Amino acid sequence: MKYIIVGTAGHVDHGKTALIEAMTGFSGDSLEEEKRRGITIDLSFSHLQNDDINVAFIDVPGHEKLLKNMIAGAFGFDASLVVVDANEGLKPQTIEHLEILNLLHVKNIIIALTKSDLATDEILTTRESEIREYIKTLQNLEIFDLLKVSIYDQDSIQKLKESLFSLPLLEKESNGLFRYYIDRSFSLSGVGQVVTGTVLDGSIAVGDKIFAPELNQEFKIKNLQVHDHDVPNALSSQRTAINLQGTLKSPLKRGTLLCKKGFIKGFNNVDAWVEGIASHKIKHNTSVNLFIGTKQVEAKILLLEGVEPIERGFATLCFKQKLFLVHNEPFILSTSGRTIGGGRILNPINDPLKKRVKLELLSALRDDDFDRAFSILSSTHKRGFGLISSNQRFGLSHDEAIAVADRLDDVFVDEQGLVIYPTLIKTELKQIIKNIYAKNQYALLSPASLSLKIKWASVSLLQDILTTLCDEGLLKLENGIYKNAEIKIDDINKLIEDKIFETLEKSDITPDAPYNIYDALDIDKKIGDNALKNLTKARKVVRLAHNLFVTSQVLSKIVAKMRDIMLKEGYIDISSFKKHFNISRKYLVAYLDYLDEFDDINKQDNRRSLI
Numbered sequence: 074m075k076y077i078i079v080g081t082a083g084h085v086d087h088g089k090t091a092l093i094e095a096m097t098g099f100s101g102d103s104l105e106e107e108k109r110r111g112i113t114i115d116l117s118f119s120h121l122q123n124d125d126i127n128v129a130f131i132d133v134p135g136h137e138k139l140l141k142n143m144i145a146g147a148f149g150f151d152a153s154l155v156v157v158d159a160n161e162g163l164k165p166q167t168i169e170h171l172e173i174l175n176l177l178h179v180k181n182i183i184i185a186l187t188k189s190d191l192a193t194d195e196i197l198t199t200r201e202s203e204i205r206e207y208i209k210t211l212q213n214l215e216i217f218d219l220l221k222v223s224i225y226d227q228d229s230i231q232k233l234k235e236s237l238f239s240l241p242l243l244e245k246e247s248n249g250l251f252r253y254y255i256d257r258s259f260s261l262s263g264v265g266q267v268v269t270g271t272v273l274d275g276s277i278a279v280g281d282k283i284f285a286p287e288l289n290q291e292f293k294i295k296n297l298q299v300h301d302h303d304v305p306n307a308l309s310s311q312r313t314a315i316n317l318q319g320t321l322k323s324p325l326k327r328g329t330l331l332c333k334k335g336f337i338k339g340f341n342n343v344d345a346w347v348e349g350i351a352s353h354k355i356k357h358n359t360s361v362n363l364f365i366g367t368k369q370v371e372a373k374i375l376l377l378e379g380v381e382p383i384e385r386g387f388a389t390l391c392f393k394q395k396l397f398l399v400h401n402e403p404f405i406l407s408t409s410g411r412t413i414g415g416g417r418i419l420n421p422i423n424d425p426l427k428k429r430v431k432l433e434l435l436s437a438l439r440d441d442d443f444d445r446a447f448s449i450l451s452s453t454h455k456r457g458f459g460l461i462s463s464n465q466r467f468g469l470s471h472d473e474a475i476a477v478a479d480r481l482d483d484v485f486v487d488e489q490g491l492v493i494y495p496t497l498i499k500t501e502l503k504q505i506i507k508n509i510y511a512k513n514q515y516a517l518l519s520p521a522s523l524s525l526k527i528k529w530a531s532v533s534l535l536q537d538i539l540t541t542l543c544d545e546g547l548l549k550l551e552n553g554i555y556k557n558a559e560i561k562i563d564d565i566n567k568l569i570e571d572k573i574f575e576t577l578e579k580s581d582i583t584p585d586a587p588y589n590i591y592d593a594l595d596i597d598k599k600i601g602d603n604a605l606k607n608l609t610k611a612r613k614v615v616r617l618a619h620n621l622f623v624t625s626q627v628l629s630k631i632v633a634k635m636r637d638i639m640l641k642e643g644y645i646d647i648s649s650f651k652k653h654f655n656i657s658r659k660y661l662v663a664y665l666d667y668l669d670e671f672d673d674i675n676k677q678d679n680r681r682s683l684i
Contacts, residue, residue: 074122074125074126074127075125075126075127075242076126076129076310077127077129077151077152077237077240077242077310078129078131078149078150078151078271078310079128079129079131079150079151079152079153079183079237079240080130080131080132080149080152080153080154080179081093081131081153081154081155081156082154082167082170082171082173082174083155083156083157083166083167084157084158084161084164084165084166085166086158087156087158087161087164087167088156088158088187088188088224089154089156090132091224092156092185092187092224092233093119094224095224096121096230096233096234097119097121097130099119120300120312121234121237121238122300123238126238127300128237128238128240129300129311129312131150131271149270149273149310149312150174150177150179151181151240151243152179152180152181152182152183152240153174153182154183154237155167155170155171155174155182155183155184155185156185156187157184157186157200157204158187158188159186159187159188159189159191159196159200159221160188160191160192160196162199162200162203162204163207168207169411171207171211171214172211172351172412173415174211174214175211175212175213175214175350176213176348176350176403176414176415177403178213178403179213180213180214180215180243181215181217181240181241182214182216182217183216183217183218183219183220183233183236185220185233186200186219186220186221187222187223188223189221189222189223189226189229190225190226191223197221201219204216204219217236217240218236220232220233220236249274249275249464249470250274250275250332250333250336250337250399250465251272251274251275251276251277251332252272252273252332252399253270253271253272253273253277253283253313253315253330253332254273254328254331254366254368255269255270255326255327255328255329255331255367256270256271256327256367257269257270257327258325258327265295265316265317266316266317266321266325267314267316268314268315268317268325268331269312269314269315270313271310271311271312271313272307272308272309272310272311273309273366275333276308276309277294277297277306277307277313277315278294278297278305278306278307279294279295279297279305280293281294282294282333282334283315283333284332284334284335285325285329285330286330286332286337286339286397287330287339287394287397288322288323288325288329289322290319290321290322290323291319291334292317292318292319292331293318293319294315294316294317294318295316295317295318296315296316297314297316298313298316299311299312299314300312315331327367328366328367328368328369328370329368330366330368330397332397336462336464336465337397337398337399337465338397338462339395339396339397340395340398340421340422340423341391341394341395341396341423342390342391342392342423343389343390343396343398343418343421343422343423344377344387344388344389344390344418344419344420344431344435345387345388345389345390345404345417345418345419345420346385346386346387346388346416346419346435346439347374347383347385347387347388347406347414347415347416348384348386348414348415348416349384349413350412350414350415353413354382354383355374355376355382355384355385355386355388355413355414356374356376356382357374357375357379357380357381357382358373358375358376358380359373359374359408360372360374360408361374361407362407363392363404363405363406364404364405364407365396365398365402365403365404365405365418368396370392370393370394370396371392372390372391372392372406373390373391374389374390374391374406375389375390375391377389377428377435378432387419387432387435387436387439388416398418398465399418399464400418400421400438400465400467401418401419401468402421403416403417404416404418419435419438420434420435420438421465421466422462422465422466424450426453430449430453433445433449437449438467443467443477444477444480444481446467447474447477447478447493450493451481451484451493451494456494456498456529456530457493457494457529457531458492459491459492460474460475460478460492461491463491475488481493483495484496485498485499485534485537487531487533487534488533489532489533490531490533492531492534494531494534499537499538499541502530502534502535502538503538503541503542505527506523506535506538506539507542507547509526509595510547510548510557510595513594513595514559514560515556515560515562515572515594515595516556516557516594516595516596517554517555517556517565517568517569517597517600518539518554518555518595518596519553519554519555519599520532520536520539521597521598521599522591522596522597522598522599523535523539525588525592525598526592526595539555542555543555543558551565553597553599554597554600565600566600566603566604569594569601569604570604570608573590573594573604573608574608574613574614574624576590576593576594577590577614577622577623577627578624578627582623582627582630582631582654582660582664583656583660584621584622586621587605587620587622588620605622608622612625615628617664617666617667618659618666621663628667631654631664632664632667632668634653634654635650635664635665635668635681638650638653639681639682639683640683644680644682645665645668645680645681645682646679646680646681647662647665647679650664650665665681668681
């Protein structure tokens with residue numbers, strides 16, 4: 074089964090809801106207020122189905138004051154059914170809806186000339202000509218079909234159904250990243266929390282966990298329904314009800330985004346392509362209402378190419394709250410209840426870039442020239458440009474992002490760590506490593522241990538540099554450890570043990586944690602841990618706590634002094650111990666706990682005394 078979301082649009086009273094009821098038998102005006110007022114005040118849903126295709130309708134309001142609900146529905150459209158009263162023709166709200174559909178790139182439009190039984194042939198011909206000429210002015214729309222229909226003429230209704238089933242199934246760009254904006258949320262007795270919306274991308278299944286990033290809360294999916302049928306999973310372009318399991322921290326409202334955890338970050342500023350509609354121009358530093366998905370928020374527009382009003386161009390959108398957006402996501406802008414324009418999110422991640430560089434990047438992103446975008450970002454991020462967020466930032470899977478990176482010149486691509494480095498950084502990194510070995514000729518490091526010292530460099534990049542230094546004869550690889558090629562070491566393990574023991578002796582009763590010792594000695598963690606195990610096994614060193622090792626000689630000295638305190642003062646506790654040794658609490662506690670190993674020590678509460 075293939076699924077298409079078709080949105081109905083048009084002026085109030087031009088017959089959208091009646092037309093859907095004639096095709097599906099379902100009246101979208103289900104809410105009491107809708108029935109009372111006789112207009113659709115919220116999104117209503119129904120569908121048609123044959124053996125191969127399910128056509129789901131989103132019937133949206135036509136009334137001018139209810140424009141925001143129309144916009145909310147339009148974001149899920151694959152195509153649109155635009156109704157035009159044959160006698161009245163294109164009205165202001167019809168035109169506004171078409172302009173919105175154009176901004177959202179809803180390509181295929183079926184025009185239904187409703188109430189055609191009440192119009193003359195001459196009027197019908199005139200209306201068809203007017204509509205076709207107007208649609209030509211909207212570059213992102215195409216008339217797929219134009220039909221004369223009447224709810225009292227079943228032949229015309231059947232032809233409309235056949236046209237809907239023959240709509241082309243457009244290949245949607247997808248990176249598999251599940252996204253879903255809630256349009257309705259309610260609680261059912263015995264069921265729990267239920268939300269409805271359209272799966273914009275990716276898929277979900279019963280038992281999956283999904284995340285509401287604005288609430289920082291994760292939910293488990295108890296059940297899924299598509300058109301009132303329980304289903305094991307839901308796919309892109311399906312109208313889906315989700316039964317969520319989890320205690321709500323805050324109410325789930327219309328506009329709340331649901332996605333998979335860890336893939337989408339939120340930002341207060343994003344960069345976008347904006348354009349006005351009709352005679353509206355986009356003004357600098359103005360506040361507008363931004364509609365994206367089913368969300369409505371206030372935004373400030375900062376033009377990036379000057380302060381004069383523009384018909385179209387690049388801008389930064391600023392929000393009072395963090396929004397979790399993705400590349401190429403469409404939006405609509407309105408003010409005072411009127412649509413003034415819209416656009417596409419280009420860079421949903423706030424980058425601290427100079428304006429000249431930012432404009433170059435946005436130009437590349439607008440044209441989906443990812444090779445150029447990656448090149449710009451890798452050259453400006455000297456310490457590495459991460460691809461972990463490629464789904465959100467470019468609409469690319471990790472594999473697709475790596476494929477783009479592999480086409481670039483003068484970069485090092487860490488495919489496992491998902492990072493791109495400009496090749497020039499190798500020179501800097503090479504010198505840093507040389508300096509380490511020059512300062513400490515007995516340094517014994519691995520790529521993993523170096524990455525702890527040089528946190529911006531990935532293990533793969535460091536491995537590449539270390540291999541180069543070996544090829545140049547500066548380093549030598551032995552048992553996974555890189556040492557100075559000019560220094561002869563007969564027994565690396567014995568050398569490390571001696572150096573660690575010497576460091577512990579010097580630190581006396583307040584030794585550093587092992588990882589700090591390894592860092593100071595420029596030795597690999599694995600080889601350092603093995604050396605400490607050997608020293609402990611040989612009883613030259615005693616482990617007092619998880620990251621606390623002390624030499625046996627120092628331990629014996631401190632224990633003798635603790636016994637002396639107990640003998641003279643009758644007991645020892647943290648307070649009395651600290652009077653004699655002004656060291657941190659972690660050492661005091663560790664040494665006091667060690668006393669419990671002896672049979673002649675009595676512990677009562679936090680005091681120790683001699684038996």
